[in-house]
Amino acid sequence: MxxxxxxxxxxxxxxxxxxxxxxxxxxxxxxxxxxxxxxxxxxxxxxxxxxxGSSEAANLFRQAAIKIEAGHFQILAGGEPAGGLH
The missing domain is CATH 1.20.5 (Single alpha-helices involved in coiled-coils or other helix-helix interfaces)
Known part of the structure; x- marks a missing residue:
């Protein structure tokens, strides 16, 4: 196993x-x-x-948008990351 x-x-x-x-x-x-x-x-x-379901899917997309706005991907542009997405 x-x-x-x-x-x-x-x-x-x-x-x-x-x-x-x-x-x-x-x-x-x-x-x-x-x-x-x-x-x-x-x-x-x-x-x-x-x-x-659509309600939870929308909620997950909102959570991702909040993290994007908070700068979680700034490291890709040479900045300091604010944290992980997952």
Missing amino acids: TAPPNSADVSDGCDLIIERAIEKMARNVGANPDIILNRLLTFAGAHLCLLV
């Missing part, structure tokens, strides 16, 4: 898959950043609605 994957490994694996998908969207079909973001958010939103 194998041990369950640790959450860091799962997150890293998922991030790699998403990164590769974004690269393919840009390179293979010429999608610009707006289209890529639209497709990712639409896909995530639709699947969240199926998994947890």
Whole structure:
């Protein structure tokens, strides 16, 4: 019996898959950043609605927006991060 994957490994694996998908969207079909973001958010939103319902899906998107506004991704622009998203 194998041990369950640790959450860091799962997150890293998922991030790699998403990164590769974004690269393919840009390179293979010429999608610009707006289209890529639209497709990712639409896909995530639709699947969240199926998994947890529309009210909870909207709540999860609001929580993510609050963290973005609070600067949790500033490190990507060379700043200090305010904390993690997950």
